[in-house]
Structure formats: structure tokens, C-alpha cells
Amino acid sequence: MAKVNNIVSLSPCLQVCLILALFTFHFALFTPDANAADTWDTRASAPASVGNGASLVCPASGDTIYAFQGGITNTFWGYSISADSWFVRAATPASVDEGGGLVYPGSGDTIYALAGNATTGFWGYSISNNAWTSLTSVSGNVMRGGALVATGSDTIYAFQGNTTTTFWKYTISTNTWETKAAAPNYTNYGGSLVYPGSGDTLYALEGNWSTGDAFWGYSISNDTWTTKASTPAGVNYGGGLVYPGSGDIIYALRGGTSTNFWAYHISTNTWDTKAATPTGVSYGGALVYPGSGDTLYAFAGNTANFWGYRLPPASNSAGLLQAIHGGMSVIGVAPGETMTIRVTDTGVNTNPTVAETFTITMINLGSGEQETPVLTEKDTNNAIFETEFRFSGNSADNGHNSGKLYIQPGDTVRMRYTDPGDVGDSQIVNAVVNAVLDGKARNADTEVRQGDTAVIMAFSVTNDLPKDNASQTDTITGLQVNIILSPDTVFVPLGIKLWEDTGILGLLEPADILGDSRTLVSGVVNFTFAPRVLAPGDTKNFMVTVEVTDTAPVDDTIDARILKAAATHVLTGDAPDTDMNSMGVLRVISGRPKVLIGIAQDTIVTPASYGGAANDTIPGAAMTITLRYDNDGGDTAVNFVLTAKIPQNAQLGTGADSPAASAFLMPHVGATAAVTVMDDSGNVVADTDPNAVRIKWTFTTGVPPNNGDAVGVVDAVTSDNDAGYVKYKVYIK
The missing domain is CATH 2.60.40.10 (Immunoglobulins)
Structure with missing residues (x-):
């Protein structure tokens, strides 16, 4: 650099360097703000590329996200949110691939996992011990479309995937699986499950690309599925769902190498589009919310790319007023019912550290009686306010602000909610009082x-x-x-x-x-x-x-x-x-049956009462059981045999009380019956044998055809040509 006539002259190299620096400075000015809402940013890459079965989970509100690598590997990682760094955890018991998944039930030391990979493997991972344990396997091979979701500290639900409609429930405390109502259609690549933190409904993506825009709700209490608004386009591999801990929105990746990212609004059953992902999401795409904060995390899939997504701030959206009974929104009530009155409104959630309260008005339009129940926020920051309210059928409860609203069938109950901070945000629900x-x-x-x-x-x-x-x-x-x-x-x-x-x-x-x-x-x-x-x-x-x-x-x-x-x-x-x-x-x-044997059972306990409810029993009480039979068919029933099980904790009568006693045998006219007592293996034993569990009556002649009495009705205790009965007596031990 030289100074000529007080003018600074720059060397060519410095000129180029300065221009480059200025260009870099201006470029930095227009780089997207990593802290802006509805934006994606890049985090530390995973230690290796992820594949099918990759999954993410974060226990409670901790600093560590756990992840399957998937892609037929047994690699399991941890990611420190605060340090933005990855570390290796204990390898899984077997390889994880399509259908692999992770879930945390909200509390405790264990993360639960499906292996996928066309296996039935299901495991538990101890966070404190960094160790895996095999749990009860699922009943079918899990593949693409397999998914997990927890709805509480003791319950997990799962899709089998593999182009099936199979849907399971796992109970943690008993380590058992049971099959629930089948999904409306089979799940495939992109099948996913999510639970919005509370309520009776979990949500699911069908997956399957060309036809995979189906989105469903599942009622936990009713074990039934309903169809929700379809996704904006078909979902494929890498598709997934996540709930951000509070509010009215579920977020979804479309997958299938697309950059589509959507938001589903629970209260309005509608979708809208959010900021596109930095690159297309493919095999192994996954989402997770760490339990607190304003950031979701995601695998891009088929690469080591790992991103953060800054959530939009909660808006003061219009409130939603619901009357809920049996987990379902209703527009009818009945005298004596207790209902959940719920308002969902982010605008009322003014303090995220306090469970706030407010009142609604409720009026019986027939009588004019008015109540003002108080609704309390279910969590400090979820904007869902509820109360349990009783509708009374007792006229003694009539009167303003009695805590119960007296109603009769034919009345109409009007519930009105007004946002305390926005009087323009008001909603009315009318509920008709049903017949009893x-x-x-x-x-x-x-x-x-x-x-x-x-x-x-x-x-x-x-x-x-x-x-x-x-x-x-x-x-x-x-x-x-x-x-x-x-x-x-x-x-x-x-x-x-x-x-x-x-x-x-x-x-x-x-x-x-x-x-x-x-x-x-x-x-x-x-x-x-x-x-x-x-x-x-x-x-x-x-x-x-x-x-x-x-x-x-x-x-x-x-x-x-x-x-x-x-x-x-x-x-x-x-x-x-x-x-x-x-x-x-x-x-x-066509064709009336040739033989139609009807059988009925009567039981008499004596004495009938011991000072309590009728038929209360104590040791020594007698129970006489009558088996009646009646042939309503058109032909004789040959080789007729009756068997009966001796009740548990009961001793079969003997002697005059034996099932072979004449007073206890009234077969059809012209027949006799041989009585044998057997143990659990079918061996004949004595009446007094403690191993006796079953009685068999073998009749010497067949039961004749219907004699003209009512078809489909077993005759009363009587003996005639086509009907008869046998008895046996037991004593409560």
C-alpha cells in the first residue's frame, strides 16, 4: 500500500481481498437466521449414514436424544443437544431395519424398541445401565410401516406394517401384547403413529406413496378408527409424525425424497404447509421432540444429515369448546351424566409456568338455571383447560350456581366460552338433553x-x-x-x-x-x-x-x-x-336339521342367603345344577352323551346326592343313562376322588325327534319323548 497525494493506493492483491471480504460480509447479512421460527438449520452429522428403521427418541426433558442407525445394523447412538455431538451406546441385540422404531413412555428408565427387519423382536433399553433386554415378542413379523407410540406410562401401541392392518397394544407392567381393532387399510413405507400428550385419540399415517395420503384417528377407549383429513400428498419412506409437547399441532414429514413438511391442526382437522426441509427426506427419515424447548430434530435419511427445526410461536388462535363423554365430543347429555368440559385456546395460556383457570357459562334454556364451572389448565403450558361437570336429574339440585345443572329430557343446555383476553373469541355449544x-x-x-x-x-x-x-x-x-x-x-x-x-x-x-x-x-x-x-x-x-x-x-x-x-x-x-x-x-x-339338540342349565344354591345378598355362599353350601335337553330336529339323536365340568373349589355329592342317584336322573322316555366321573386326563375315578373334574352321562337309547313342542325352546324340567334332564349336586369347599 502506498500513499500518493494523500490518497491511499491499494495493491491489486489487497483490492481483491477487500472486495472478497465485503462480498462475504454482505452474503452473511442475508443468511437465514438460525433462530427464526419455521426454519431448519443443520446440526452435527450422525456418525454414519442412516437407513430403513432409523428412529429417534428423547426421554422426558433430558439433554440426550437416542437413535437407531437402521439399515440392517445394530448401531445405537446418543446425541447431546447442548454439545451438538454424537456418541455410541450399547449395540442392539440384533440388526434393525424396515419397521424398526423407538418409544419412551414418559417416565422411568426404559426406552422400548421394535427391531423390524421382518422379525418379531421387541426390546427394552436401560438408560442408566446402557444395556438391552429382550421383552415379549410381537405376534407377527414387523417390516416397512411398523411404528410405535406411547399413550401413558404403562401403554404402548404398535403397527406391524408389512402391508398388514395389524395393530397391537403392549402393557408395560405385564409385558404382554394384545391385538386391537385393525387399521382401516394396510400400512407401508411412511406408516407412523403419534399421541398428542392427552385425550382419547392417537393419530396415524397410512404411508404407501400413491395411495398413502390417508390419515386416521384411533379412539383408545372405544378401540375404533376414524378417517381424518387426508395429507396434502402421498406419504412414503422417511415419512413420520411428531407432537411438540403442547398445543393443537402435529408435524409430519412426507418422505419419499421430497422436502415437504406439514402441520396438522387437531381442532380444525386441517393441514397446512411449513418450511421445506433442507434436502429431500428418504429411507430412515425420522422426527423427535425432546420434551422441552422450541426445536424439533430430524434425520434426513439415507445420509448422515441431522437437522433442527425451530417451531413457530403459539398463536392466539380461536378457542375450541367441547363437551366430551366417553372420550368423544357430544352434542347430547342425559340426566345424571358427568361430562368433561374442555376448552383449547393458546390465547388463554398467558403464563407457561402456571396452570391457569377461567370460567364458562352454562344455562338450561328451559328453566333458565345457570352455572359457571371453572376450567383448569391440564398442564402448565398445553393450553387445554378442563373440568368434570355433573348434569343432575334430581330437582333438588335446581338453582343458580349449585355446582350441578338440573335437566330433563327435551331441555337444551347452552355452554358459552369467551376468551378473557379477546372478547371477539367466543363460542357456543348447544347440547340437547336425551331421553333416559x-x-x-x-x-x-x-x-x-x-x-x-x-x-x-x-x-x-x-x-x-x-x-x-x-x-x-x-x-x-x-x-x-x-x-x-x-x-x-x-x-x-x-x-x-x-x-x-x-x-x-x-x-x-x-x-x-x-x-x-x-x-x-x-x-x-x-x-x-x-x-x-x-x-x-x-x-x-x-x-x-x-x-x-x-x-x-x-x-x-x-x-x-x-x-x-x-x-x-x-x-x-x-x-x-x-x-x-x-x-x-x-x-x-335349505334343509331343516335332522337333529337339533338344545341344552339349558339351571343352578340352585341352598341356603339361598346368609344374611347378605341372595345366593351368597359359604363353605358347605349346596349347589344343585340341572342340565335340560330337548331334540327339536326331525330325526333321532343317536349316541347321545352329556358332559359337565365340576366347579372349582367344590366337592361332588356322593350316595343319595350322587349324579347316579335315581332322583337325579330323568332322561327322555324309555332311556337310562350310565354315569361316570373322570379326572382331567379322562380316567374314570370315584365320586370322592379329589381329582374328579368332569361328569359324563351316556344314554342307552337315542333322543327321539321333535314331538310337536316349540322349536328352538328347551322344555322345562320334565321328561317326555324328546326331552329330559339330569342333575348333579356339589358342596362348596
Whole structure:
């Protein structure tokens, strides 16, 4: 550098260097801010490239993220968030590949893992001991689409993947698996699970690229799946889900070498697009939230790239008001029900270190009674506010701010929420008060043979009031049933019967008949009967049967539904569901069975009571069990044998109380029966043998065909041509 006439002259090298420095300075000014929200930044690369089965997990709010390398390796790493550095942990018991996954249940010392790689391996990793343990294996090979999620300290759910719909539940305390409701479709590459920290619903990606835009919700309490809003595009390998610890949003990687990154809004069931990933996400892509802070972490997959994503700040979004019963949002209530009233609103969560509270207003539009329940934030920073509120059927609870809202069927309850900091953020939910009685169809028969009787409809009626409303009994006094027939279906004179199912469900007993009708007017049959009283919490079970002729056309169908139920209410309101279907049609099939043996069981305990509830028993009490049988078929039942198990902790009667005693044997007319007592291996033993577990009656002659009595009904305790009974007595040890 030289100075000429007070002007500094730069050498060519210094000029170039200065220009370069200025360029570098200006470039730095426009580099994205690593601290800006909705942005990605690069973190220390993993020690090696990751592949299929790579996974990330972070226990609680610690500083360490744990990771599978995947790609048919047994490599397991730790990553220090504060130091931005990786270190090696104990190798897995076997190689991890497609379907491998990690999950932490929220507390404790153990991380849980699926091996994937077309195996059933399931392990536990002790954080403090840096050691792996093999746990109970899953029941099928896990591959692509396998996934894990924890919904609490004792429960984990898993997809098998491998193009199956299999979905499992694992109970940590018992180290056991059970199969739950199948997913709506099979899961494949990108299949993933996530739980938003609280509530009844976990969420799932289907995966599978071209058709893999399905997104589902799973109700934990009901074991059922529902379809949610589809993802903006199909999800493939590297796809995944993560919940950032609080709020209304679940985040998702699309995978499949794309840079797509999305946010799902739980309250509105909608998706939107967030900042694209720095490069495409491929095999081994994964997401994790470390339990605290404002950053998600991610594997890019198929490389060693590892990123951080800065979460957008919580916005003052509109609040969501829900009335929840049984884990589901509802728009109806019933007297005596307790409901969860929930508001989700980030705008009310003004202090992230304190569980805040506020009130909503609730009014019975019929009576004008008003309550102001207080909602409390479930966590200090999750913006979900709840309270448990009781709707009373007791008029003594009527009055403002009594802590319970008195309601009757037909009333409307209005709940109003207003954001204390934003009066424009207000929401109203109206809930109609339901009738006290509730009907529910059960599974019935699907086929009826020519000349036979079958259950076309089985259903239950419940008084939904809880048992503490003892005065609120209801009665059901009649039913109107619509029988939907093929044009040429014909009934025998016995026609259609209504039964109260009082014993073993599905067993037709003569004493259970409430109505017998041969009259169909425009396909409708009416039954009236003596009132059936339902106290709060009680359930009555009913069945409707039909009998078709020997010549009923094969493949004709019969269906039924309840049109109307007559009931007398202590409270006002309608009767149960007015359109309760039979859950399937009954189809006529050919050929009445040649032999149709019906068996029923009666049990009498003596003495009947010991100063407590009826049928309480003490050592020495006697229990007499009667087995009744009846042949309703058209042919003789030959080689007829009955067996019965001796109840546990009971001693079989002997002598005059022996099952071979004449008073205990009343077979069908003309028959006798040989009685043998056996142990668990089938060996014949004495009545007094402590190893006796089973009784067998072998009849000397066959049971003759039906003698004209009701088909499908086991005769009462009697002996005739086609029916008989045997008894045995045991004593409680």
C-alpha cells in the first residue's frame, strides 16, 4: 500500500481481498437466521449414514436424544443437544431395519424398541445401565410401516406394517401384547403413529406413496378408527409424525425424497404447509421432540444429515369448546351424566409456568338455571383447560350456581366460552338433553333353516341414569317392530315372538316369552306386555324370533328394526332409538336339521342367603345344577352323551346326592343313562376322588325327534319323548 497525494493506493492483491471480504460480509447479512421460527438449520452429522428403521427418541426433558442407525445394523447412538455431538451406546441385540422404531413412555428408565427387519423382536433399553433386554415378542413379523407410540406410562401401541392392518397394544407392567381393532387399510413405507400428550385419540399415517395420503384417528377407549383429513400428498419412506409437547399441532414429514413438511391442526382437522426441509427426506427419515424447548430434530435419511427445526410461536388462535363423554365430543347429555368440559385456546395460556383457570357459562334454556364451572389448565403450558361437570336429574339440585345443572329430557343446555383476553373469541355449544332410555342392537342370527326358528333381532334397553338417582326408574311397556320380508316368505302359525333375554344371552326359555304374534299389518307387528321396570343403570335384553315353513324359499331374506318403543318415564321424553336396526339380515337356507339338540342349565344354591345378598355362599353350601335337553330336529339323536365340568373349589355329592342317584336322573322316555366321573386326563375315578373334574352321562337309547313342542325352546324340567334332564349336586369347599 502506498500513499500518493494523500490518497491511499491499494495493491491489486489487497483490492481483491477487500472486495472478497465485503462480498462475504454482505452474503452473511442475508443468511437465514438460525433462530427464526419455521426454519431448519443443520446440526452435527450422525456418525454414519442412516437407513430403513432409523428412529429417534428423547426421554422426558433430558439433554440426550437416542437413535437407531437402521439399515440392517445394530448401531445405537446418543446425541447431546447442548454439545451438538454424537456418541455410541450399547449395540442392539440384533440388526434393525424396515419397521424398526423407538418409544419412551414418559417416565422411568426404559426406552422400548421394535427391531423390524421382518422379525418379531421387541426390546427394552436401560438408560442408566446402557444395556438391552429382550421383552415379549410381537405376534407377527414387523417390516416397512411398523411404528410405535406411547399413550401413558404403562401403554404402548404398535403397527406391524408389512402391508398388514395389524395393530397391537403392549402393557408395560405385564409385558404382554394384545391385538386391537385393525387399521382401516394396510400400512407401508411412511406408516407412523403419534399421541398428542392427552385425550382419547392417537393419530396415524397410512404411508404407501400413491395411495398413502390417508390419515386416521384411533379412539383408545372405544378401540375404533376414524378417517381424518387426508395429507396434502402421498406419504412414503422417511415419512413420520411428531407432537411438540403442547398445543393443537402435529408435524409430519412426507418422505419419499421430497422436502415437504406439514402441520396438522387437531381442532380444525386441517393441514397446512411449513418450511421445506433442507434436502429431500428418504429411507430412515425420522422426527423427535425432546420434551422441552422450541426445536424439533430430524434425520434426513439415507445420509448422515441431522437437522433442527425451530417451531413457530403459539398463536392466539380461536378457542375450541367441547363437551366430551366417553372420550368423544357430544352434542347430547342425559340426566345424571358427568361430562368433561374442555376448552383449547393458546390465547388463554398467558403464563407457561402456571396452570391457569377461567370460567364458562352454562344455562338450561328451559328453566333458565345457570352455572359457571371453572376450567383448569391440564398442564402448565398445553393450553387445554378442563373440568368434570355433573348434569343432575334430581330437582333438588335446581338453582343458580349449585355446582350441578338440573335437566330433563327435551331441555337444551347452552355452554358459552369467551376468551378473557379477546372478547371477539367466543363460542357456543348447544347440547340437547336425551331421553333416559337408550337402545342398542346386538348381533343376531344370519341364517335360518327351512322349518326352523332363528333370532332375527337382539337388542338391549338401558336406563342411562346412574344408580345414585334411585328415584328415577323407568318402565318399558311395548315395542313396535317392522319385519321386512321377501315377497314370498311364509310363516307358520307360531309366527313372530318377542322374548326377554333373562338368563344366558341368546338362550330361548319358555318363561322369557313376552309376546307371540301372527299379525303383520303393512309389515309391522306390535307387542304389548307387562311393564319391565328399569332402575337407574339397569339393562333389559330382548330378542325377536321368526319361524319359517318347511317350504320357505331358499335365499329369501328377513330383516327387522324397532319402529317405536312404548315407555313410561318418571322424567319426560321419548323412548329409545326409533330406528334401531337388526345389524344384518336373516337368510333362509335349505334343509331343516335332522337333529337339533338344545341344552339349558339351571343352578340352585341352598341356603339361598346368609344374611347378605341372595345366593351368597359359604363353605358347605349346596349347589344343585340341572342340565335340560330337548331334540327339536326331525330325526333321532343317536349316541347321545352329556358332559359337565365340576366347579372349582367344590366337592361332588356322593350316595343319595350322587349324579347316579335315581332322583337325579330323568332322561327322555324309555332311556337310562350310565354315569361316570373322570379326572382331567379322562380316567374314570370315584365320586370322592379329589381329582374328579368332569361328569359324563351316556344314554342307552337315542333322543327321539321333535314331538310337536316349540322349536328352538328347551322344555322345562320334565321328561317326555324328546326331552329330559339330569342333575348333579356339589358342596362348596
